[in-house]
Amino acid sequence: MDIDFKKNNDGLAPAIIQDAKTKSVLMLGYMNEEAYRKTLDTKNVTFYSRTKQRLWTKGEESGNFLELVDIKVDCDNDTLLVYVNPLGPTCHKGTDTCWAEKNESKFGFLSQLESIIKSRKENKEDEKSYVASLFRSGINKIAQKVGEEAVETVIEAKDDNEELFLNESADLLFHYLILLQAKGYTLKDIVKVLEERH
Known part of the structure; x- marks a missing residue:
């Protein structure tokens, strides 16, 4: 260089x-x-x-x-x-970074969305929240929603309407993030598995 x-x-x-x-x-x-x-x-x-x-x-x-x-x-x-x-904290003050931030993977808006979903899980009694209502309904309902969205995504993948395909894909990812939270996991756990496979 x-x-x-x-x-x-x-x-x-x-x-x-x-x-x-x-x-x-x-x-x-x-x-x-x-x-x-x-x-x-x-x-x-x-x-x-x-x-x-x-x-x-x-x-x-x-x-x-x-x-x-x-x-x-x-x-x-x-x-x-x-x-x-x-190999350990970077800052001389013992923090991960010199800006006292945690050194962890971030997934942009998806991390923000995970945080919102976690908040809804912790406040299941929020009557106005769709996500809270899913957590109140339990794991079976959440898993069912993921299955429904997966089928709808596959159906739209076979057609040529890109907008519908992208919307169904977003619905699938959104409900999958809810399922992960319901099981006590996050995207970081999935990335770890993928990295180990790689």
Whole structure:
């Protein structure tokens, strides 16, 4: 890679550290050319510490190393995106990230939807909620709804109406997320099984 370490007067390139699996941003550090080379050689992420004025391998004291997976350089050749497998918390304060966020997989809107479904499960007595009514009806009703939506999705897959197919697919996924919650699971559990199979 052609990295322009001289673009900044201090010879440092910002290095954004991202978990290769969860895609969570863990921290921001700085690398000079020597830190970059050491990272490639040792496969443990090494920075140039502006505070210590020396090379610093993340985890050299705590044991919470950042194992290198891949490095990419941005379009201006002056910022690095470093994919890692973190061995323990990343932040010196003991949190998963330097923004005190949990380092876990997120599925965008689907994670938000799971959170809403969980809330409805915990508040089953909400008379206005369709999801709460399914939880009140029990696992058999929820499983039945998944079956119905699966059949409707298959039927629409055989036709050429894309809008109906997508709507039935959304209904199927929605009810499947409810079924997962009813059984005490989330998408993360399914992803784990798929990763193990892969």
